[in-house]
Amino acid sequence: MKTDNPIYLFLSAGAEAFRVLTGGHELVGPYRFCSLTIKGLERRLDGIFEPDGHDGPVYVVEFQGQHSDKAWYNLLTKIGLYGEEHPHRDVIGVGIFLREQDRPRFPRWANQAQAPLLQVALRRVLPDWLAREPDNPYVAVFAPLLIDDDEDLRARAQDLWRTVQDVSLAPEVREILGQVLEFWFFERFRGLTAKEIWAMLNLVTPIQETKAYQSIFAEGEAKGEEKGEAKGEAKGKAMGQAMGKAMGKAESLKRLLTRRFGPLPTEAEQRIDTAPVAQLDAWLDGIFDAPSLEDLIGGHAGPAP
Numbered sequence: 001m002k003t004d005n006p007i008y009l010f011l012s013a014g015a016e017a018f019r020v021l022t023g024g025h026e027l028v029g030p031y032r033f034c035s036l037t038i039k040g041l042e043r044r045l046d047g048i049f050e051p052d053g054h055d056g057p058v059y060v061v062e063f064q065g066q067h068s069d070k071a072w073y074n075l076l077t078k079i080g081l082y083g084e085e086h087p088h089r090d091v092i093g094v095g096i097f098l099r100e101q102d103r104p105r106f107p108r109w110a111n112q113a114q115a116p117l118l119q120v121a122l123r124r125v126l127p128d129w130l131a132r133e134p135d136n137p138y139v140a141v142f143a144p145l146l147i148d149d150d151e152d153l154r155a156r157a158q159d160l161w162r163t164v165q166d167v168s169l170a171p172e173v174r175e176i177l178g179q180v181l182e183f184w185f186f187e188r189f190r191g192l193t194a195k196e197i198w199a200m201l202n203l204v205t206p207i208q209e210t211k212a213y214q215s216i217f218a219e220g221e222a223k224g225e226e227k228g229e230a231k232g233e234a235k236g237k238a239m240g241q242a243m244g245k246a247m248g249k250a251e252s253l254k255r256l257l258t259r260r261f262g263p264l265p266t267e268a269e270q271r272i273d274t275a276p277v278a279q280l281d282a283w284l285d286g287i288f289d290a291p292s293l294e295d296l297i298g299g300h301a302g303p304a305p
Helices: 004-011 015-021 071-085 122-132 150-165 171-188 194-201 211-231 233-261 266-273 277-286 293-297
Strands: 031-038 043-051 058-064 091-097 117-121
Touching: 004 015, 004 043, 004 058, 004 171, 004 233, 015 122, 031 071, 043 071, 058 071, 071 091, 117 122, 150 171, 150 194, 171 194, 171 233, 233 266, 233 277, 233 293, 266 293, 277 293
Parallel strands: 058 091, 091 117
Antiparallel strands: 031 043, 043 058
16 A cells, blocks of 8 residues: 555644654644755655744654665665754654564664654554544544455445544645545555545435535536526536536546646646546546556656646
């Protein structure tokens, strides 16, 4: 299961995300989360919490979704490079691994309890979080990583979605948590279509009545119906529904592709916007199996400028 992108997206949700993911370590004072490239060597720090207006420590986060012998040295290199540019800051490395066995053996001191590094194995700490705080949306989003039985996960899908959507949080934070949960459901159930995944997350509410569907499709339906009034009410309604359906699928596909492959080049967006519904369905069905954007939709779908 691909986990790197949603992990960093999750961490952008703030201090509570950091607390959950580090097994209870709390940020003291305000922090800002960002991605940073060290100039000169162009080494990218994908996840970093910098103190905002105080002299607390900087946390450099390295997530490893699969085993790599170089993981500790990679993190130590990033700590050193950041420290060279900011020699008067206290820098702490945070190594987050999916499983205990993913931690590299070397350097040996990095795996000792007194090492100046924070390290977390998600499959060891998160089940306890899920048992203790099942109603915490920051914990609920990890259910697809922790619930091994597919049928059990399907049965709990709606409650997990409601835990994220009904919580009293800033809308942008709910959006981040919803994206993380949705992403991992797509990764977990690769054989299902987007519509089937959404139906799983909204077991009672028809997809046409969900806020996501309405926000995506309503504009297209309205435009189609406005045009249809000049040509006949029945024809206009059909046109509006067809346009809304195509626009909704196109927007959903672009959103998921951006989450999977990063910002889309203009050519890729144009191909999606002009594709028929049947082609959009095929691309949606294959989105998590394609190794690259170009392999999925064809054309010269290189990186966005």
